[in-house]
Amino acid sequence: MSIQVVLVSDQVLQNLIPILMERPTQVYLVLTQEMARRRADRRLAQPLRNAGIPLIRCEGCPDSGFPEIRAFAHQVAETLLNAGTDTEIVLNATGGNKLMSLAFVEVFRDLASRILYTDTAHRRIEYLASSTQDERQAVPMPTLMTNVLDVPTYLRAQGFQCQRACSDDLAWRERAAARKAACKFLGRRIADPSLQQLIGTLNYLTDKALEPVPNSREERLAAPVQSFSRPPRGLWAEAMTQLAHSNLLSWEPGSEYFHYTDLAAAHWVRGSWLEEYAYHAVQDAGVHDARLGVEGAWDNQEAMANEFDVLACHMNQLLHIECKTLRYRGENDNEIAYKLDSLGDDVRGLFGRTWLLSAREPTEVLIARARRARIRLVPPAELQQLRDLVREWRG
Incomplete structure (x- = not known):
């Protein structure tokens, strides 16, 4: 005994x-x-x-x-x-x-x-x-x-009760595997200004394709067919081909029109791809446990948010990754960093880390604010090395 x-x-x-x-x-x-x-x-x-x-x-x-x-x-x-x-x-x-x-x-x-x-x-x-x-x-x-702690157990020790994670669903993992090539194409080449312009254009067109469901926080795919001002060429065409091969949308080379497959595909193109890219990076880096889209509730119900983009646990330490392709609507850079830091302190504890991945070039205000808040800001130029950055954190 x-x-x-x-x-x-x-x-x-x-x-x-x-x-x-x-x-x-x-x-x-x-x-x-x-x-x-x-x-x-x-x-x-x-x-x-x-x-x-x-x-x-x-x-x-x-x-x-x-x-x-x-x-x-x-x-x-x-x-x-x-x-x-x-x-x-x-x-x-x-x-x-x-x-x-x-x-x-x-x-x-x-x-x-x-x-x-x-x-x-x-x-x-x-x-x-x-x-x-x-x-x-x-x-x-x-x-x-x-390795004795996984993500849910680590969070439980911090006062957060996990209820679900998107990555726990087998069907989601199968879909993520099918679009992994497109995901890595975007993540590894997003530093190219041309691709950033495409992402901005697709975000704009996706907003046009979606509309809110009345009396709900949900959206629906109201106009799945959208068009560019002219047919994509060069890097834009390469990216659209990757999206089409992953069955996220239908597009023929030389056409300015494309057709979203479904609502989930539209959400993916509008920004979810960056979360998925981060998830693939931590998985490929060989961490002990990784989860995407973690939802739950705090014991005291006073924390700011109940959802995390990507969480990885290795050697009983936590890496909290948030991913943004656009600015928060109605918020400035200081508010973004403050919220991330407050959320990070709650979930990461003394020995965790918080990273903010940005598909757009961060402003000087956000860079300075993230440094003061102990948030590692990963700009577009570093996203292609994300797996190596995770390996460095993992040790």
């Missing part, structure tokens, strides 16, 4: 990762009075239940006062000693406040077989010396983290 003792705090991942790596028989969650009042353990409890790991809540740890905290740690230790002599006890000293960590390490140094510390930034588990170890035995070498 193995028991892992964790000190609950607002940072969940530092406790969750070692538990999922070691799979103890039981987990003891130590909560201060404030943590218990706020139910701070609920973001940790659900992933443990999903993993089939029983947990026991130990409430009442004082928020302050070293002697009082140490006395509570002794109570927890006495409870664990009654579990049996063959029980392995491991203390995770990463969580809680500093006084809690110091008090529990002092008490458990004579009891725990291992005392660990989660170094999330360097993706490893460190160990502290324990009195139960033979004096001649060296402190264990750090353990490299393994």
Whole structure:
């Protein structure tokens, strides 16, 4: 039997990762009075239940006062000693406040077989010396983290409950595979001004093809047949051929007319292609888990948005990618960056990253705002290397 003792705090991942790596028989969650009042353990409890790991809540740890905290740690230790002599006890000293960590390490140094510390930034588990170890035995070498978090589990730890993702649907994945060539053509060549002009023109024509459904937020394909001012040539013709081969639209070389296949195809051409390009890039980079079009709800229902373009999880860290082919309607660059940063802080936690992919050349205002907000702005010229950028992030 193995028991892992964790000190609950607002940072969940530092406790969750070692538990999922070691799979103890039981987990003891130590909560201060404030943590218990706020139910701070609920973001940790659900992933443990999903993993089939029983947990026991130990409430009442004082928020302050070293002697009082140490006395509570002794109570927890006495409870664990009654579990049996063959029980392995491991203390995770990463969580809680500093006084809690110091008090529990002092008490458990004579009891725990291992005392660990989660170094999330360097993706490893460190160990502290324990009195139960033979004096001649060296402190264990750090353990490299393994992939134990997927996107839904990571988000659950951040207070977000996933409800669905477009990429979870098999039919969607089959359609995405069928248009992957067109997707990569656009993504890898979007830095060309001529192709950017085509994308702008197609966005304009797609807006003409669609109309809102009355009393709804939905759209319908009202005018599937659209026309350019003259037949596409050169790079425009190459791009239109790729779109036609992917069955997104019907178009014959030398014609100024084209016909959208359906509503989904029109949405794809108007901007969804960039999200899909990002999804293919993270998949091709070999990340542990990637999802597109993630929808769900926050525990507190106070976050700004409940949908993410692309999320990738690798070595228990998150990459949040947002994709924009046009500006947000009615918003300036500062508002765009502010919203992305607020959303990113909620979902990524301390060790996640947020990237903004732009199919149009970003303005100086957006560049400066993104830099201040710790958002990596990926302009058109860098989109062709997106897979390599993801590999660099993955490590």
